[in-house]
Amino acid sequence: MFSILNEIGNNSHFRTTAVVIASIGVSGFIYILVAITGYLSFGNTVSDNIVANYGPSLTSTIGKAAIVILVMFSYPLQVHPCRASIDAVSRWRPNRRRSNDNGSPAFSPPPKAARPDNMGEVRFATITAAILVASYIIAMTVSSLSKVLAYVGSTGSTSISFILPGLFYYKISSPDSSLHQRLLKEDDDEESEEDGGGGGQEEHGLLGGRGLKSGVGRRRLVRKLSLALAIYGMVVMVVCLVTNTLFVVAH
Incomplete structure (x- = not known):
């Protein structure tokens, strides 16, 4: 996306x-x-x-050749984001938050986007070689495609569908997050533009206060639901891994 x-x-x-x-x-x-x-x-x-x-025939041979071409050209496309992700994860370091004198975290605007660090040749070759060797060992060791798909579905699908979306929203919606403060400001600006002009300032202020309270309550509820979604995904991942290990791989 x-x-x-x-x-x-x-x-x-x-x-x-x-x-x-x-x-x-x-x-x-x-x-x-x-x-x-x-x-x-x-x-x-x-x-x-x-x-x-399918038995040996012209159509089955064409199908097998098409699969060979598919794997040959799709493998580099899969290695490219995998290498970039491994490089980004290995470079990640936790940010230290500054705090006020009273100990509460201070709000600071998001830092300016730094120039992306280009991957060095040695690092590029090392990560690529590790991916190639690991995938080759897995391909030569595992004989059943269903076993690979079982573990990929247990880990990758649950992470993409449940765990990561829940954790992303839970992190972004944190009151201490600078991104959350910026999103709230953008929402307030949009609401003010939609409700701008006209009189009835007292009525508008009363409705605005009620809307603010309802909006805060809704955000808190959605934040709790996002955490519940991530926990649910972790439970599903563990259950699927145990099930695949006991039933799919064992047989």
Whole structure:
């Protein structure tokens, strides 16, 4: 999503939503088509790799060649963000917050965006080699694709769907977060522009006070729900890992 927002010409909410729906819709249609054709051809005896079920023929050879091309060109595309993520995580250091004289954290504007540090050649080669060696060892050790997908789904899917979104919102919505203060200011500016002009200042102030209280209560509730979502994702991850280890991998 970050790459799409940076690259798309019109990154409005409507446009990005249309892109997401179109991409997921096309992918879902292809997956459903392959699933239906595989079931119609082999029933319950279809294997993890549907191409392996077909005998030697021109069409199956073309399908296998297409899979080879897919893996050959998609692997570098997967290594690129993986290398960037490993580099960013290894460079991360916790920020020390300044505090007032009374001990409470002081609000400070977000720092200016520093110039991104380019990855050195030695660091680039080291991270890339580690990814290649690790993936090669896994590929040569594991013989069943379903086992790999089971662990990827248990860890990656739960993290993307439940854990990370909950933690992101819980972190951003913290009252001590400078980003949270800036978002609140932007919301207040938008509300003031929408309600601007006209009289009834006393009535507007009364309604504004009620809206402020309801808004604060809603934000607190959503913040608690985001933490609950992250905890729920961690529980699902543990349950899935234990289940996959006892049932999928053991058999």
